[in-house]
Amino acid sequence: MTVLTADMPNSPNSTISKIVLQNVPILATGQITEQKEGKPVIVPTVTLDLTPDDAEKLVLASHKGSLQLLLRNIIDTAEVDSRGATIAKVISGAERPVVRVAAAPAQPAKRVARSVRKSASPSPPLSVTVEIIKGKEKTTKQFSE
Template identity: 40%
Template sequence: MRNTRAVIMLLLALVLAGAAVLAAAVWMGGQNTQSSQKVVVALVEISVGSKVTPAMLRTLDWPTGALPPGAFGETKLIEGRITRANISMGEPVLESKLAPVGATGGLSSIVADGKRAMTVRVNDVVGVAGFALPGNFVDILVNTQDDRAKLTGGGELAISKIVLERILVLAVAQESSRDDNKPKVVNAVTLELTPDQVEKLDLARSVGTLSLVLRNQIDPSPVNTEGATKESLLGLKPLNPVAPPRTAAPAAPRAVARPAPPPPPTDSVKVIKGMDTSVQQF
């Protein structure tokens, strides 16, 4: 009798334990389904300006709470798109790193909305010895003549001034790849600018010589300098402006004397007395 009750209790315990394990498995499966979502990630390194193919992508389970904005859940939604930034292996493919739908590639596909691409001539010195690479930020310096000195009677004043800050380098020569970190000495650099900056840069290269100044990638702080002149460079005191020579005031024209008007006519009578004649006026 006791053995039968023990066996029944053992069987009941086994049934309850199996049910608990089954319920826990079902619950955990439901939790996993609700807390993760499929996200498309890069299977290989994808460089800027590349056309995305299915061989470059795969899907992974990604925690729903940490899902990055702009992520995709299916590879077919990305197939054929052009990248506007480098995508590392295992990194989620985001909408912000892709060119608009319909873009066919090339440099125009990686120019940000509202921006323009403009190319300037450089050399090994102006181009920071080739260290200004795609993806870097540069400041633009112009060396020109300050014509305002002429207004005070002086000559032209040389000045060097930073006119544009934190400008993105899109390409050097004909290359826009950002994978290679080796310096490249080239004769042209393509920059990404706003329309206002394009106008300033076009004027700057026509009135003086340009130089690129490489800056820290994560330094967004703007600067506002007054520009460097020979006086500030050498620590000289500014000269007093030379006053323009005064010109003599023109002499006032002399008044021309006008002849006196003739007297008004009066009544007269001519009187003849023998050989003498006279005029009598009234």
Template identity: 45%
Template sequence: MKNLRILSMLLIATIAGLAAVVFASRWLTQQSSSGITKVAVAAADIDLGQRLSPDFVKVVDWPTASLPPGAISDTQALSGRVVRASLTRGEPVLESKLTPQGTAGGLSAVIADGKRAITVRVNDVVGVAGFALPGSYVDIIVNTLRDSKDGKPVAGDRSDQSISKIVLEKILVLAVAQEVNRDDTKPKVVNAVTLEVTPEQAEKLDLARSVGTLSLVLRNQIDPQPADTNGATKSTLLKEPAITAAVAVPVVKTVQVVRHVAAAQRAPGNCIGVIAGVDHGAECF
């Protein structure tokens, strides 16, 4: 009898333990499922301007508490969308990194509103030894000849006329040659660089490359300070003193006019003869 009571107690304890395990497992599953969200991420490295397809996107579990804003969970909604920024493997595909619906792929999809893309020819020196990569910012220097105020070239030695001046600042490099990948930090010596400019800057750049030679100056991406310079000439480069031309002062000659005034001779008037003794004279009046 005593053994039966012990066995029944053990059976009840076993059942209670199993029930507790089952309820705890269900509670943990519910808690974990409520804190997880399906998020679409890049299945491979994706370059900007590339059109998405099912091969480039996959869905993974993402903690709801750390879900980035603009995350997308429906992979079907991403079909045909174009990315405006490079994505690395495992990076969430956000709405802010996608172009609007219906945008065609390619470089034109990543040009900002109101901007244009223009390509300039460069070499290993002009292109900052290949470090002018997509995503970096550059200043543009033009070396040309100065003009006088009337628009004609300044007379004198050609070296004295040469001037180098920064004409455009903080210009975004969209692509080098035919590559638009912004994640590569290795230098690439190419013969062409595509820049993102405003319509006014495009006009200045086109004029600059027609009147002189261009050089790219790599600048810090977070440097907002403008470079207000007067340009460099031969005299400023060599720190030559400014030579002021002597101004001839006209000599004013004072001519002294001497007027000779002839004494007016008094015309004789009425005269009478005067006899004083043996002397004879005349008195005129």
């Protein structure tokens, strides 16, 4: 996820943070050395797998503000539709979801008798198989409760 933070001079909330790109594969990470004031400075780098449209968004965003690269859990691939965050929203908590509690029913709930089923057999013990790769060697290890 790439987040842009930019100053918006004609906005009541002059600084906004907004998600620019989501679910972008990372091809490589590393660092390069640049010269700053005649001294070497190590700069972290990330190589992203972008479509041409995403590349245009990223270049435009980098010229309008500062970018932050945020990593999400690899299984969390749901697209997030965010309206952006401003200092006022962060401090006031205005964007927090409102949880409404339904009114209690006027009548007491009816009791329902339930029959209890006995399980035919106990559930089998849980087991997990892990594949381990060390260099060219591949092994499988079984773990169980």
